[in-house]
Amino acid sequence: MRHLMSPLDFTTGELDKLFDLANDMEKHMERYAHICEGKKLATCFYEPSTRTRLSFEAAMLNLGGQVIGFSDAASSSASKGESVSDTIRVISCYADICAMRHPKEGAPMVAAQRSSIPVINAGDGGHQHPTQTLTDLLTIRSLQGRLSGLTIGLCGDLKFGRTVHSLIHALSRYDDIHFIFISPEELRIPDYITDMLKAKGIPYEEVIRLEERIPSLDLLYMTRVQRERFFNEEDYVRLKDFYILDMAKLSLAREDMLVLHPLPRVNEISVEVDDDPRAVYFKQAQYGVYVRMALICTLLGLA
Amino acid sequence: MLNVGQIEEGFVLDHIRAGMSLSIYHHLQLGKLDCTVAIIKNARSNKMGRKDILKVECDINTLNLDIIGFIDHTITVNVIKDGKIVEKRRLSLPKEIKNVIKCKNPRCITSIEQGLPHIFVLADPQKEIYRCKYCEEKYRENHNYNLF
Numbered sequence: 517m518r519h520l521m522s523p524l525d526f527t528t529g530e531l532d533k534l535f536d537l538a539n540d541m542e543k544h545m546e547r548y549a550h551i552c553e554g555k556k557l558a559t560c561f562y563e564p565s566t567r568t569r570l571s572f573e574a575a576m577l578n579l580g581g582q583v584i585g586f587s588d589a590a591s592s593s594a595s596k597g598e599s600v601s602d603t604i605r606v607i608s609c610y611a612d613i614c615a616m617r618h619p620k621e622g623a624p625m626v627a628a629q630r631s632s633i634p635v636i637n638a639g640d641g642g643h644q645h646p647t648q649t650l651t652d653l654l655t656i657r658s659l660q661g662r663l664s665g666l667t668i669g670l671c672g673d674l675k676f677g678r679t680v681h682s683l684i685h686a687l688s689r690y691d692d693i694h695f696i697f698i699s700p701e702e703l704r705i706p707d708y709i710t711d712m713l714k715a716k717g718i719p720y721e722e723v724i725r726l727e728e729r730i731p732s733l734d735l736l737y738m739t740r741v742q743r744e745r746f747f748n749e750e751d752y753v754r755l756k757d758f759y760i761l762d763m764a765k766l767s768l769a770r771e772d773m774l775v776l777h778p779l780p781r782v783n784e785i786s787v788e789v790d791d792d793p794r795a796v797y798f799k800q801a802q803y804g805v806y807v808r809m810a811l812i813c814t815l816l817g818l819a
Numbered sequence: 820m821l822n823v824g825q826i827e828e829g830f831v832l833d834h835i836r837a838g839m840s841l842s843i844y845h846h847l848q849l850g851k852l853d854c855t856v857a858i859i860k861n862a863r864s865n866k867m868g869r870k871d872i873l874k875v876e877c878d879i880n881t882l883n884l885d886i887i888g889f890i891d892h893t894i895t896v897n898v899i900k901d902g903k904i905v906e907k908r909r910l911s912l913p914k915e916i917k918n919v920i921k922c923k924n925p926r927c928i929t930s931i932e933q934g935l936p937h938i939f940v941l942a943d944p945q946k947e948i949y950r951c952k953y954c955e956e957k958y959r960e961n962h963n964y965n966l967f
Contacts (some may be wrong), residue, residue, distance in 0.1 A: 599933050620928040622953020626935060641926045643954055 518815055519628040519635045523649035523686045535654050537819050538803070538810035542658075545578065548809065551583030551818055556613035559585030560603070560627075561638070562594055562618040567646070567779065568638050571801070572615045575808035584611060589619075599819050601630040608632040613816055616640075634815035642678050647681040647811065648778055651804040656735060658803060659774055659796055664690040671698040671726055672759050672784060674705040674737035679778045680739055684709055688718055695720040696729045700755045703745060729768045736761070738797075740778045740784045762786040766794065776800055823857045823874060827902050830882065832873040837861055838963040840871035843894075846919060847885045852877060885913035889949075914941050916949070920958060927954035 519525075541548050544786045557576040559569050564587060584614060586592040593603060594602045600618070604627040607614055615636045616624045621643035627636040639645040657663050666778065668687065670680050674697050684705075687693050695713065697720060704722060713720050723729055730736065741759045746752040761775065766789055777797040789795050813819040822845035835843060840858050849856050857874040864870040865903050875882065879898055887894055898906040921937050922929045929951070938952040949958040 526906075599935075600928065601932065601935070618928070619926070621924065621926050622928040623932075626928050626932055626951050640928075641954075643926075797938060809879070 517632075517634055519624075519631070519637075519810065520646050520815065521625050521628060521635075521637045522644050523646040523653075523682050524689075525646070527691050531650075531653065534650070534807070534810050534814055535657050537652050537813065538806040539658060539732070541578075541809050542803075542806050548579055548813070551813060552576060552579035552816065555579075555581040555613070555816060556611040557581055557583050557585075557812065558607045558614040559583060559587070559638075560592070560607060560614055560616045561585065561587045562589040562592065562623070564588050565617050565639060568645075569615075569618060571804045572636075572638065572647075572808055573814055575805050578805065578809055579810070579812060580583075581612075596767075596771040600626045604629075604631045604635065613812060636811065636815065642676070644682060645678055646682070647728045647804070647808055648679050649686050650807045650811065651800060652679070652683050652737070652776060652778070653686055654807045655776060655796060655800045655803045658776075659799070660734060660772075663687065664733045665692040666690075667694045667696065667732055669696045669726075669729060669736045670705075671696055671734040671736060671761075672741050673745060674739070674818070675703040676700040676745065677739045680737065681706075683737065685712070688713065688716055693718055696733065698724070698726050698729065698759075699723045700724065700741070700751070700758070702747065702751065703741065726761070726765055727768060729734060730765060730773075733769060733773050736769070736773060736775050738775060738781075738784055740782055760784055760786065761789055763788050763792070766792060769794065823859060825902055826855070826876040826899050828879060829854070829874065829876040829899050830879065830884070831897040831899060831904075832875075832887065833870070833897060834864070834867060835871035835873065835894050836873055837867070837869035839891065840873050843873060843887060843890060846886070846890065847875075847882065849873075849875060849890060852881070867916055867951065884908065886912065886916060886919060888912050889916050889919065911942055912944060912947060915939070915952075922951040922956055924951065924954050924956040927951060927956060929953060 559572055561569050576583050589595060600623050608631050613634045615638040616627055617638040618640050621641040623640050624635055624637035637644055637646055672708055674680055740763055741756055743752050775795045837924050840860055855876040859872040861869045862872055892910045896908040897904045898908055916939050917936050929935050939949040939958055942948045942950040
C-alpha cells in the first residue's frame with residue numbers, strides 16, 4: 517500500500533504515468549465516471565482549506581466515489597484530545613482512502629504509519645503540500661509539453677514559500693532546468709535550496725526586479741509578498757510594486773510564457789492579466805482536480 | 820587512585836566527557852542488561868582534565884554502540900576479549916536514532932501526539948546532519964536539545 521507524503525515519493529517515471537492518466541481523464545471524463553463507485557474518500561481537514569478540500573472532493577465525485585470527512589479540528593474528535601494515530605485507525609474502518617490536512621508538520625506521516633488505507637498529505641503546516649506540486653507539474657507538462665529544458669522564474673516570497681521550495685525540488689529532477697529567483701533581499705531563497713542546486717550542477721540566478729529577466733522565461737511562478745514578512749513598512753512600500761505582475765511587465769515576456777500561481781491571489785497579479793492567454797492560474801486549479809483524480813485511482817490500485 | 824578490576828570480555832568506553840557517563844549508560848540501556856558495569860566519574864585525564872569511563876562486562880556481540888557515535892564520536896571504544904584490548908572500534912553515525920533527542924520544532928506533530936517516538940534520521944552523512952523523521956527540522960547541536 518502506498519501513501520503520498522512528499523512530491524518526491526514518486527519517481528519521475530511514476531509521475532509520467534500519473535500525468536498521462538490525468539491527461540487521459542481530462543480528455544475522457546466519461547470513461548472514469550464510475551471507476552470509484554462504492555469507494556469512499558475521507559477528507560480529514562484539521563484546519564480549514566476550502567480550495568484543497570473541494571478539489572479532493574470534486575476529484576472523488578468525478579470518479580463516481582463518495583466523500584465523508586470533517587473540515588476543521590473543532591468538528592473532529594481532535595477537539596476531545598484524540599490522537600492522529602487513533603483517528604486514522606477509526607477512519608480506516610469507514611473509508612477506502614484519506615486526504616489529511618493538519619497544522620502540525622508530519623501529522624499525515626504519523627497517520628500513514630497507523631493506517632490500513634492510503635493516506636494523502638493534503639498539507640501539513642509549513643512542511644509539504646505534495647498535491648499542489650503535482651498540480652504545478654501537470655500544468656507545466658500539459659501546457660508547455662515538457663518538464664525539461666525550461667527556464668523558470670519564481671517570483672515573490674521565496675524564503676517562506678512552501679510551494680516554491682517543493683516545486684524547485686521536484687523540477688530539479690529534470691534535465692536542463694534553469695532557475696531565476698526574483699525576490700527582495702529579505703525574502704531570498706534559503707541557502708539549503710541553493711546548496712542543493714549547486715551540488716546537482718543546476719544553474720540559477722538571483723535578481724531583485726521582475727522586469728530584468730522576464731523576457732527569457734518559459735514560465736513565471738508568482739507568489740505573494742506579504743506585508744508582515746518585512747522588517748519595516750518603508751521597505752515593503754518600496755519593494756511591493758516590483759512583485760506585482762501587470763500588463764506592462766507581461767508585455768516584456770515571450771508570447772509562449774506561462775504565468776502560474778498557487779492561488780489565492782491577492783494583488784500580486786493585476787486582474788487585467790487574467791484575460792491574457794499566458795495567465796493559466798485558473799486552468800492550474802482545473803489541473804489540480806485531474807491530478808487528484810489520477811492520484812486517487814493510482815493509490816487505490818484502480819489505474 | 821581508585822582501582823576497578825580488569826574485565827575479561829566487554830567494552831571500555833574511555834574519554835567520555837566528564838558528567839556524560841550516566842547519559843551513555845541510559846542510552847545503551849545498560850540498566851536492562853544483567854552484566855557488571857563500572858561507572859567512573861571525574862577521573863583525571865592529561866588530555867581532558869576530567870573524564871568519565873564506563874566498563875561493561877558483556878558478550879561483545881550483544882551491545883549496539885551506534886548511539887555513542889551520535890552522542891560523542893570522540894569517545895574511545897576499546898573492545899576487550901580474554902582480558903586484552905582486541906580492537907579500538909571506530910564509531911559511525913547511526914542511520915536513525917529513536918528517543919535520544921526531542922524535536923524542538925513547536926509545529927511538529929511530536930509536540931502534541933501522545934506516545935509518538937521522537938525519531939531523527941541521518942539526512943546527510945557527509946555533513947552529519949540529522950533531521951526529524953516527521954517535520955524534517957534539522958537537529959542543531961548547540962540548541963540545547965532535550966535528551967530523553
